[in-house]
Structure formats: structure tokens, C-alpha cells
Amino acid sequence: MSLVQESSVVYHGIPSPRLNKGRAFIELSDKVNGLNDGYVIMREVLDGLMPVLEAHAGLFAVSTDLLYTKHLHPSEAVERLERAVRERGDKVFSVLASEQRRRTHVANGLLLTPLMWQGAPIGLIAFDRPDQRLLPSDRAGLHALSNQLAAIFGLKLSSSSLSRQHVAQQHEIRNAIAVQQSLLPSIPPSHSCGLSIATYTQSAEFVGGDYFDLILVEGKKMGIVVADVEGKGVPAALFGNLLRTTTHFLTHETPSTSAVMTKINFILHKKAVSSRKLFTMFYALFDPETKILTYTGSGHVSPMVIRGDGKETIRLYSDGTLIGVDPVQRFSEHSVQLQTDDVVVYFTDGVTEHRNRKLEAYGEERLIHLVQQRKTETADMILNSLKADLARFNSLAPTDDLTLVVTKVL
């Protein structure tokens, strides 16, 4: 028999507000035991206790992870506490749970209940209520519930740092690296189809969600693909494999870059949504006979053309949105006439969003400036300069995957 049923039996037919309150505490206690998600527990606690305590606003904060506030009516006191918790986190818990105040108490117009776990404050529940008095039964109910909640969240915080996660991660690393190795382009990225090509990819962690490819189309044209798949690890790498297979198949079916993108979107939309692997992609096709580059993008950062004569820099803008948003999205096709010595740099946002210690972004301007300075060099040399400059900007490992493909028209 659950606690809810027991309490129903005990209190049935007794219309006492006090006992009804007791039942509410017990029902809530039973309910949170069956819940897993921290924020769902927080919402249930606020929803359950605010009517019991006749509060018009409540706040529930745990560690520096989660903060949940609910306002039936606007409450300046709760808003102030919310700001303090957001800005100072654990310090606020410590102050409000000082030696004398480890149980429910009233301070700054709020009813405050610290959550204590293994002798330390890990969180806080607060209520703004017009009546500052507190019945002993409410105090006892809050104390019991806060002990239970402290144990639930204390265990959650402890388990998140268990080393078994590390072991599982190591296993995933090996699998993911194997999958990602299989994604590397099959065409040697040197001199192909009238282009000098150099490529580089680095994952933020062990394996990333970036994917790039070089595909020979109609035996003479060079297809260049750069994509950024949501997430990292094995799922992202496996999705990258699916994207690779689909792209190769479609590029051999039609020479139109927009048709390829439209079909990729149509085919992979459902899978991208269900597996939470939305992605951006840029597909360009270079014809060495005409030196025309045709391209289509789906929300991907725009590659840059740096003219060999130094006269202009062109952003290859495309109006498509990322794959997974709209299954029948139509993509437009654009083209640009390239000349000998023109450099095109394709990249993922991990490059321009690469951050230094001051959290400044590497940015497009720096990328363009460097390529303009090095435009007379080979694709390999330009790429190496970019890599070195990224490392100079921040020598630490990147926080996002970054991929660079540099092509130079021969």
C-alpha cells in the first residue's frame, strides 16, 4: 500500500484543515520519491506546498545547477533572492543555513528552508507568504520533506561524479574514433579536379559532430561537403556516417547542389529529429572546366572566397535553414565564377567561435585577414597558418569541434 492510500484511509472523513495539510505533505513526499528529474521534483514541490503554505511565490534552488521559481503573484522578495542565488550560488545557501538557522526560519520576509546534505547546505526552498507565522505542524512537515529532498538531490549530485561514467566514456571513445576514422574522405586531398586542397578537423573532446568530405562528381567535378551535426560522441559519429552515405548517393544522382540538399533534408529530416541530430551543411561543386563553383547551404556558416588578386572577399551566403526544421524546405542554388589563385575557405562555427581565455571569439575578420595575407601560398601552407593562428589565439583544446577545408584554384 502506498503512502497516498494510507493517508487517504487515515484522514478520510475528517475535514480538519490541519490534517488536510498533513496529508498534502505526505502525498508530496510519496510523489517526489517516484520522480527522477530534478526540475520536475522542484515544480511538484512548489506546486504542492504553495497552496498549503498560502504562499504567493516560491523558490527552489539546488547547488549551482538548477533554480526554479514560481510566482502566483509577483514577489519582489523572491526576485531578490533569485538574483542573489544566480549571482552568488552556493554562498547564499551557506549564509542562509548558518549554524543557528539550519531549520526552517523566516528572514527578509521569506520562509526559508535550507537543504542540508552530509552537514553542508546544498540548496534552499523559500516562500513569500503574507502570513509570516508558521504552525508547528507546517514546520515539522517542511523539516521532514526538506530532509527527504536533501537526500534525493544530495545523491544526485554525488552520483554525477562517479568514476564509472569515466569507464563507460573510455569505451565510447574507442568506438567513436573507429567510426569517425571511417568518415575521412576517400579522395586524397591534394591536387584534385583543378584545385589544391588542404583539410583539417579537430574534435573538442574525443570525437566530434563535424563532418567534411570531398566527392568526385561526374568523374571531373569536385564536391566539397562540410557539415556540423548536433552533439558529439558515437551517436553524432554514426549520424555523420549516415549523412556521408546519403550525400555520396545523392551527389551521384544529380549534379544540382540544391537538389542534393533538398533530398538530404527530405530523407534525413525525420531521423534528424527523432535522434536529436539536427545539422547544418554546406555543399559546393567545383567545375574545373568553367571554374564555376555552385553551392547550397542549410544554415551553415558561410565559406569565404578570397580573390587571388586581392580585390575582394566574398561570403558564400545561402538562405537555407538547418536540416530537421522543415521536411519540405526548398533550397536555392547559387554560383560564383572563380579564377586561378582564388582561395575558398570552408569551415564550421567551431573555428570562428574558438575562444581565448578572455572568452573573445576568433571571428571571421581574423580568419579573412590571415588568408588575405597568405593568399599567394599553397592551400597546405594557408591551412597550416590558420592552424597555427588558432593555436596562438588559444593554445587550450577547443570547446567545440572545428573543421577547415582550404581550396585554391590552380
Place this chain on the structure above:
Amino acid sequence: MISIRELADKGLTVIDPGPRLTLENAHEFLELVQALPAAIGPILIVNMRDIKTVDSSGVGALVNARKHMDTVNGFFALVALRPEIGRMFKLMNLHNVFEMYESEELAYKDIIARRR
């Protein structure tokens, strides 16, 4: 710290994902959105004022959050984007996907006006 603010008198929930919306917390953010009560026509505003970094996982979570709100006939808006994040979203054509406003107040007023 992810913070959630429910303003029951306005039928409005505001989520503040903290300084990053990346692989680390994107899944948690989306689960949180999907766990919100599916009342008729709820309004969800994501306040991006503190967000300095969004990666592909974060963008995916925002797109899926918007889709979820569509399925419950709700309203979804992003507010107070930092200029660099706004520029990135524009480059990714996400202005076609999200309604973006300068502040919570402007978003709320516009949504209420349209709902009438």
C-alpha cells in the same frame, strides 16, 4: 545554472539557461521544456542574456523546444540575445525559425496582442 521562472498570473514561463547552451546542458534544457505542463497556449520565453556560447547541440535543443511548444499550441520566443549570438543565429538563418525580441516584456506584449 539553469533557472526557470513561472509567472502563473501571466501564463508565462521564462527559462534562463545560464552562460552556455552546449552539449553539456542542451539535453537537460530540452527535457526541462518538454516537462513543462502542457496547458493550452502556454508561453515560453528563453532569456538568452547570459548566454555567451551556443554550439550545435544548443541550437538543436532550441529548435526542438520550439517544435515542442508548437505541438502544445504554445508560444516560443528568444529574448535578449548578445550581439555575437544574434549574428551567429542570423548567419544560420535561424531568424526564420525563432521569434526574437529585445526583452521579455516586448515578447510578452507581442505574443498577447497576437493571441487576442
